[in-house]
Amino acid sequence: MTVAIAPQRSRHRSRLRLVLGQIGYQSVLLVRSPAGAFFAVVVPLMILVALQFLYGQQTIEGVRSAQFFTAAMAAFAVMNVGYITTITGTVIARDEGILKRLRGTPLPPVAYIAGRIGAAALMTAGSVTVVILVGFVIYGISLDGSLIGVTAVTVLVGILCFTTVGLAATVVVASTDVALPIAYGTLLPLCFISDVFIPSGGGPGWLTTAASILPVKHLADALERAFATPPGNATLNGGDLVVLAAWAAGAFTVSVLFFRWEPRPSGPGIRRRLVKLIHAAVRR
Amino acid sequence: MVGRSDSRGVVERSPAGARERRGMDTGAAAITVEGLRKAYAATEALRGISFVVPAGAIVALLGPNGAGKTTTVEILEGHRRRSAGSVSVLGWDPERGGRDLRERIGIVLQSAGFDRELTVREVLRLYASFYASPRSVDEVISLLGLDEKRSARTCTLSGGQRRRLDLALALIGDPDLIFLDEPTTGFDPNARRRSWEAIERLRTLGKTILLTSHYLDEVQRLADRVVVLADGLIVAEGPPSSLGGRDVSEAEVLFRLPDGAAFTDLPEAVRGVARLDDGTVEIHTDSPTKLLYVLTAWAVARGAELTALRIVRPSLEDVYLELTRNATEQP
Numbered sequence: 315m316t317v318a319i320a321p322q323r324s325r326h327r328s329r330l331r332l333v334l335g336q337i338g339y340q341s342v343l344l345v346r347s348p349a350g351a352f353f354a355v356v357v358p359l360m361i362l363v364a365l366q367f368l369y370g371q372q373t374i375e376g377v378r379s380a381q382f383f384t385a386a387m388a389a390f391a392v393m394n395v396g397y398i399t400t401i402t403g404t405v406i407a408r409d410e411g412i413l414k415r416l417r418g419t420p421l422p423p424v425a426y427i428a429g430r431i432g433a434a435a436l437m438t439a440g441s442v443t444v445v446i447l448v449g450f451v452i453y454g455i456s457l458d459g460s461l462i463g464v465t466a467v468t469v470l471v472g473i474l475c476f477t478t479v480g481l482a483a484t485v486v487v488a489s490t491d492v493a494l495p496i497a498y499g500t501l502l503p504l505c506f507i508s509d510v511f512i513p514s515g516g517g518p519g520w521l522t523t524a525a526s527i528l529p530v531k532h533l534a535d536a537l538e539r540a541f542a543t544p545p546g547n548a549t550l551n552g553g554d555l556v557v558l559a560a561w562a563a564g565a566f567t568v569s570v571l572f573f574r575w576e577p578r579p580s581g582p583g584i585r586r587r588l589v590k591l592i593h594a595a596v597r598r
Numbered sequence: 599m600v601g602r603s604d605s606r607g608v609v610e611r612s613p614a615g616a617r618e619r620r621g622m623d624t625g626a627a628a629i630t631v632e633g634l635r636k637a638y639a640a641t642e643a644l645r646g647i648s649f650v651v652p653a654g655a656i657v658a659l660l661g662p663n664g665a666g667k668t669t670t671v672e673i674l675e676g677h678r679r680r681s682a683g684s685v686s687v688l689g690w691d692p693e694r695g696g697r698d699l700r701e702r703i704g705i706v707l708q709s710a711g712f713d714r715e716l717t718v719r720e721v722l723r724l725y726a727s728f729y730a731s732p733r734s735v736d737e738v739i740s741l742l743g744l745d746e747k748r749s750a751r752t753c754t755l756s757g758g759q760r761r762r763l764d765l766a767l768a769l770i771g772d773p774d775l776i777f778l779d780e781p782t783t784g785f786d787p788n789a790r791r792r793s794w795e796a797i798e799r800l801r802t803l804g805k806t807i808l809l810t811s812h813y814l815d816e817v818q819r820l821a822d823r824v825v826v827l828a829d830g831l832i833v834a835e836g837p838p839s840s841l842g843g844r845d846v847s848e849a850e851v852l853f854r855l856p857d858g859a860a861f862t863d864l865p866e867a868v869r870g871v872a873r874l875d876d877g878t879v880e881i882h883t884d885s886p887t888k889l890l891y892v893l894t895a896w897a898v899a900r901g902a903e904l905t906a907l908r909i910v911r912p913s914l915e916d917v918y919l920e921l922t923r924n925a926t927e928q929p
Contacts, residue, residue: 322688332728
């Protein structure tokens, strides 16, 4: 009878190096994929220009429209990179078998997730900078040190929130075919009820309540309010940031517990998937 | 370690340096599987299988679609959980081996893609960065014959080149054990041959390989041992040359009846066991030497030539088809 080899501990690469490597890798993927740049920069700029064209002469919530829309589109850029490209990129990688291949290597899953968040943060920093520069150079918005600081912190918390929510969403997105429809199909309606494109004229109460629970409104409000304060007086909107951080924590937990590394075999529909998830959660 | 019972003059592969450096005992089993079962909702994909993969050997899991090959390999890789039985891979339970195990195995999945935005060299560098002591990227590129494509985006590779990149990624961590799930399915003959050569090079590096395949020529060429799976059970196991007892089973002697000779002219000892089919005489015998002695003496005495004289043993394919005949074919 042949005896089995005795198990041996191996040396490992440090987690920090692996995370940094993943951030670099995910960034290259974002920068090289045409869709990445399109969602991050082109879409928010197009909408900024369109909204300015329509409402350019008006004052919104007491400030010039450009001031309001630049903040709104900075928030929209965060959601595009964090939520949209995370869902599409992750689901494509899963359907292609790339995630399953990664799972067979010593790369810890958390390094992959951290890499996605880190790369999204870098990409967002770039796209928000472009949006704000366009607002500043073309539409002459006012900008100062306190506003830049507040924007940086808010964008960082926002990207953490929307990337983790995007990762958590991939748990229920069945395949590449439905990734983009589901991503925009959930984000766009929320943007409309959350004062991203147009300041709300007040909707039904339940809609306002829904918007105030979900993260979209809190990111948009946090940035819009900072951009609406008189120069030099921008302050962090703590309440909004706490809600965003809470969503990030919840979504991160869901991702770590239920993240799927393999394409779904053509089989159980979303209902069975949810039932299985609930069973799994109860067992844990 | 299972000895190679082949006569192809393959280089003795125990450049034990690498293994001994890592404390791998060449006499030990790299994989042991005992009573392994896997049930999916209503079906039982594996119904209690046991086998051993000795360190340094190439073992093939052979079987029709749906036999349980991929399920077995994916349980060993840690991608799937087993329902029952015990499994040891390099001493680890794959469900709990974690990074320690994954540092030392390389996996070629049945189908897995690459990031289309990256070049061959970039993908390999990325994967090399996951391991504590990877092989050199350029060396692996050359080993797999991907030199011309090193700067090409992965989306421009042909099917064969993609499969060799799969193999390169499985090798980049310098693993002791490599899983190859149908490494050449869908290849043209040239691409298959190149992949076989690459796999044979792994043999000379002293790697242990568990391979799944439904190509018999592939198994015959590469494997030291074959485990035949059908319908979730092992139906045969052994070196390809003697699988299913084909080395000792009945031989078939065939020849064409010489001109001017009638079937009744054959010597009694031959005629008694022979069958005539359209001018060709067929004889099943477990003592072909004695039979040929009588037969050829008769022909020489008549001054006749036995055209198309041949002795046939069941091919690996015959044995395989016989062994798996009753297995349910599944898509």
